[in-house]
Amino acid sequence: MSDCIFCMIASKEIPSNVVYEDDKIIAFHDLEPQAPVHVLIIPKKHIASLDAVSAEDQELLGYLAVKVKDIAAELGLENGYRLVSNCGEDGLQTVQHLHFHLLGKRKMLWPPG
Numbered sequence: 001m002s003d004c005i006f007c008m009i010a011s012k013e014i015p016s017n018v019v020y021e022d023d024k025i026i027a028f029h030d031l032e033p034q035a036p037v038h039v040l041i042i043p044k045k046h047i048a049s050l051d052a053v054s055a056e057d058q059e060l061l062g063y064l065a066v067k068v069k070d071i072a073a074e075l076g077l078e079n080g081y082r083l084v085s086n087c088g089e090d091g092l093q094t095v096q097h098l099h100f101h102l103l104g105k106r107k108m109l110w111p112p113g
C-alpha cells in the first residue's frame with residue numbers, strides 16, 4: 001500500500017534500523033522504544049491487523065512466529081521477552097499494518113496498561 005508507513009519501511013522508501021530481513025518479513029527497531037530492546041516484526045505483505053488476516057496468510061504468519069525466537073536470540077533476549085500485537089481501537093493500534101512488538105531486557109508488567 002503506497003501510503004502505509006510500514007510498507008514504505010519494507011520497501012526502503014523510509015529508512016529504519018533493520019535487525020532482520022528476508023523475502024517475507026522485516027524486523028526493525030521501534031522509533032519510540034518502550035523497553036531497552038523494542039523491535040517491530042512485520043510481514044512485508046500489507047495486512048492491516050490481526051483482524052484482517054485471511055486463510056491465505058496462515059503460512060506467512062506461521063513463518064513469522066517461527067522466526068521470533070531467532071530474532072530474540074540475535075538481540076540477546078536469553079532471559080525472555082514479550083511479543084505484542086495491538087489490534088484496532090481498543091487495542092490502541094496506531095499503525096494499520098500488522099506488526100508484532102518484541103520487547104525485552106526489562107521485567108514486564110502484568111496486567112498491561
Ligand code: AMP
Binds near residue numbers: 040095
Ligand atoms: P502500535 O501503536 O501498536 O500500532 O505500534 C506502532 C509502533 O510503530 C509504535 O511503537 C511507534 O513508535 C512505531 N513507529 C511508528 N513509525 C515508526 C517508524 N518510522 N520507525 C520505527 N517505528 C515506528
Ligand code: ZN
Binds near residue numbers: 004005007008096
Ligand atoms: Zn502496509
